[in-house]
Amino acid sequence: MKLTILFGGASFEHEISIVSAITLKEKLSDSDLSFVFCDQDHTFYLIEPSKMRATTFSKGEYKKMPKLVLSKGAFTQKSMFSSKEHAGIFLNLIHGADGEDGSIAALLDFYSIKYIGPRIDASVFSYDKRYTKWLCNERGIKSVKYEELSSKEHSNIKIPYPVIIKPARLGSSIGVSIVKEEGELDYALDSAFEYDKSVIVEPFLEGVKEYNLAGFMANSVMHFSIVEEPHKEEFLDFEKKYMDFSRSDRALKADISAELESKLKKTFIKVYKNLFEGSLIRCDFFVVEGEVYLNEINPIPGSMANYLFEDFQASIELLANSLPHAKRAKVNYDYIHSITKAKGK
């Protein structure tokens, strides 16, 4: 299968996207892979597979590689007298801003480029944690209660300590803090507001069980990964998550009952259906007293959660062959014709 990995982006998660892409190069070695890099200035570059290492980007060497522009159905490499198209199916691997906020989805849809990744709507409901809560409420999915702050003024926080403070729109734990008492709150809010003008406050649930499950729909059938109980620390800070994004060893299946596994899958389907088609997502769940709570949707999980799938290569191929395509309106100028006719023009 021919597949192009699109990575980078003007995002706080730019560097973990590079790590993800390097990891997928290994995990999808049976595919005919190409790599398109989006730099922080939103210029696209075609990257030689042999140059897919971190220093190509950190040292700016990518700037010597061919620039690409978006065109109908392809990224195109233009020179004075010729142009070469890079078409086929793309995998949107830009984590955070650009990739997960709906921008890349809109660009690829607009230029009729086929891709694996969340569509615009799905991006909006997963990128902004407030809208994820709305999705939960409307679809009957349990989620942790929250309060929203739009300024550092916090005298009215009702949730008792410990709380967790998160920027509304970032992933990978950037700007996230656990606050055990009021004295720590100001610093935590400063960190969070550095990244977003909206911040959410949630109770920090101690002793809660966490389970991750990935999946996708292909040919109207849901395909699930194994359920993993992620390595438990208070929470993963950015550097640990960074390493987490390069995971490639198969994870261990969580030791849970068939009943709980079925509950997790049912909740996953409630999240996914009629919204996330075309994408492989990872849902991170909390389980409290046997009840499943959605913590987070990762519509472009780190290294595509390859480590959760029994046959990751086959899963990606299955999904790539079952992508939704937008129906586009045909314009025939019927109304203008009939109106200009009526006006005698």
Next chain:
Amino acid sequence: MKLTILFGGASFEHEISIVSAITLKEKLSDSDLSFVFCDQDHTFYLIEPSKMRATTFSKGEYKKMPKLVLSKGAFTQKSMFSSKEHAGIFLNLIHGADGEDGSIAALLDFYSIKYIGPRIDASVFSYDKRYTKWLCNERGIKSVKYEELSSKEHSNIKIPYPVIIKPARLGSSIGVSIVKEEGELDYALDSAFEYDKSVIVEPFLEGVKEYNLAGFMANSVMHFSIVEEPHKEEFLDFEKKYMDFSRSDRALKADISAELESKLKKTFIKVYKNLFEGSLIRCDFFVVEGEVYLNEINPIPGSMANYLFEDFQASIELLANSLPHAKRAKVNYDYIHSITKAKGK
């Protein structure tokens, strides 16, 4: 003020966007206007203001005009040896798909082009009528109850007749029918499903009062239009709406109490704030027994609802000078540097 009107789009509302643009040419005659047309193939053209008439498009004459491509901060006209940038502030006047579904917003944001129009999130919550209901529920705004159908199978519709059938994601009454009895239902569903794979059913409220109100935020202050009681027919079909999109005569202020006007404005603010900044929207309300219900959000209203504003030109200038801009992450490769250092590479 220099302003470029972006219109057209691969949308069922392509033709009414042309009508809107021609209307704005007159209504914004004190501005230095340019026109960029997006055809149904998603190619952009620079249109001479003197050529802004319907037949330029219906007869395909626009194809002889200069093509433009998106580039950083501008639409660029490229020839073999030179390129000319068309920069400045744009007004997104593409109704329906492309313009109101978040695509154009994403494109303009991605290329750092300043524009009047709904951002990606705002587009998702106004373009899809289901998500507008979610917004209402979450923000404490009353809306008409509804049911969703994803296939013509309708044995379980609980709302009593008469009902109104709407495709979930189209504006301008396209595919909308009033169904008075079950015998009319199949035909109405056929029409609606022609345009969308999701259809919503609402009770058809007879004898309800309708009021339209437009507004925008500039420099953190809300600016409202007059409230209009729209010309009442059962509902506006496409041809009537089409004519409606070319409205340019000042509307009459509805004869309502100060109390009701204040209620409408309060509801408008609940819809707008922290979501629609950067856009001038029109909200269409129902009033039932003194209670305000949101019927529809038009994030790019026909001819920008110019006829509702006392000084439309000044309103657009005010908004154009107070546009939100997305904060973009800076990438400095700190993590890659520290990790490659630790590895001794």
